[in-house]
Amino acid sequence: xxxxxxxxxxxxxxxxxxxxxxxxxxxxxxxxxxxxxxxxxxxxxxxxxxxxxxxxxxxxxxxxxxxxxxxxxxxxxxxxxxxxxxxxxxxxxxxxxxxxxxxxxxxxxxxxxxxxxxxxxxxxxxxxxxxxxxxxxxxxxxxxxxxxxxxxxxxxxxxxxxxxxxxxxxxxxxxxxxxxxxxxxxxxxxxxxxxxxxxxxxxxxxxxxxxxxxxxxxxxxxxxxxxxxxxxxxxxxxxxxxxxxxxxxxxxxxxx
Numbered sequence: 001x002x003x004x005x006x007x008x009x010x011x012x013x014x015x016x017x018x019x020x021x022x023x024x025x026x027x028x029x030x031x032x033x034x035x036x037x038x039x040x041x042x043x044x045x046x047x048x049x050x051x052x053x054x055x056x057x058x059x060x061x062x063x064x065x066x067x068x069x070x071x072x073x074x075x076x077x078x079x080x081x082x083x084x085x086x087x088x089x090x091x092x093x094x095x096x097x098x099x100x101x102x103x104x105x106x107x108x109x110x111x112x113x114x115x116x117x118x119x120x121x122x123x124x125x126x127x128x129x130x131x132x133x134x135x136x137x138x139x140x141x142x143x144x145x146x147x148x149x150x151x152x153x154x155x156x157x158x159x160x161x162x163x164x165x166x167x168x169x170x171x172x173x174x175x176x177x178x179x180x181x182x183x184x185x186x187x188x189x190x191x192x193x194x195x196x197x198x199x200x201x202x203x204x205x206x207x208x209x210x211x212x213x214x215x216x217x218x219x220x221x222x223x224x225x226x227x228x229x230x231x232x233x234x235x236x237x238x239x240x241x242x243x244x245x246x247x248x249x250x251x252x253x254x255x256x
Contacts, residue, residue: 072219078194079215080141083110085148085190086180087117092141093129096207101127102171103164108139112161122178124161131175132160141192148189156181 082091090110091097098107109129112119130138134157136147151157159180165172180187195215198205209215238249238256 072197072217073213074217074219075213078217080192081195081215082113083141083144083190083192085119085144086182086187087115087119088112088124088130088190089114089116090130090141090144096209101164103129104171104173107162107173109162110138110141110144118180118182122159122180123176124159124178124180125163127166128161128163128176130159130161132158134158145190145192148187151187152189153186155184155186157187 080092082089084090088110090112093103093107093109093111095105097103097111098105101111107129109131112124112126112128112130115124115126115128130144132138133144133147134151136143136150138144138147157180158177160175160177163174163176165174182188194217197217197219198212199220200218204212212218242249
């Protein structure tokens with residue numbers, strides 16, 4: 001009887017082992033089968049276009065923008081374009097200007113485009129060419145400034161100019177000397193400026209004068225636009241009729 005019980009137990013254990021084995025065998029093919037692969041993600045081709053980028057945190061914890069406007073390009077050694085002194089608005093007389101304004105070739109000095117304040121009181125006019133300040137010759141913007149430094153602490157100085165007669169035909173030049181006076185504080189010295197800023201890619205506004213970056217900074221941001229007070233735009237002419245009728249070309253700012 002004991003033998004029969006043992007024999008029955010062996011049979012039961014054998015059947016359970018076969019089930020386990022069959023289960024393990026049935027699982028192994030599934031394990032050997034490769035797992036399904038996700039379909040590839042299609043990315044657009046790279047294009048040469050600036051993309052918006054989220055700001056990244058800098059090392060100090062602050063948020064730094066990844067993109068910023070390009071800075072203005074200002075060369076270190078720009079040529080001087082114009083100078084201002086005691087109401088004179090002058091620029092270098094060049095052969096190009098002489099040709100356009102009907103001056104004889106070879107005239108050197110600082111051409112006055114506009115005259116106000118003490119310069120106007122002295123008798124200077126727009127179109128005069130400054131050729132000497134006291135005993136110092138003036139042939140370019142640099143020695144124009146140097147000549148004004150020599151008289152900066154004085155209350156008056158002699159200004160020699162060439163003035164062109166505006167009658168048609170061959171230009172007639174006269175040399176005049178006027179006395180420039182300062183009411184107080186001395187005459188000071190001329191302040192020099194470069195040419196206006198231009199935008200990158202803009203067409204050249206004048207004849208060829210060398211590399212643009214010899215004279216102009218490139219970019220945007222140095223000039224107020226639109227000009228709120230017609231500072232850099234030519235003002236409208238004030239005619240006698242407009243004065244008689246009391247018509248003002250701008251808002252009332254007191255007596256003209």
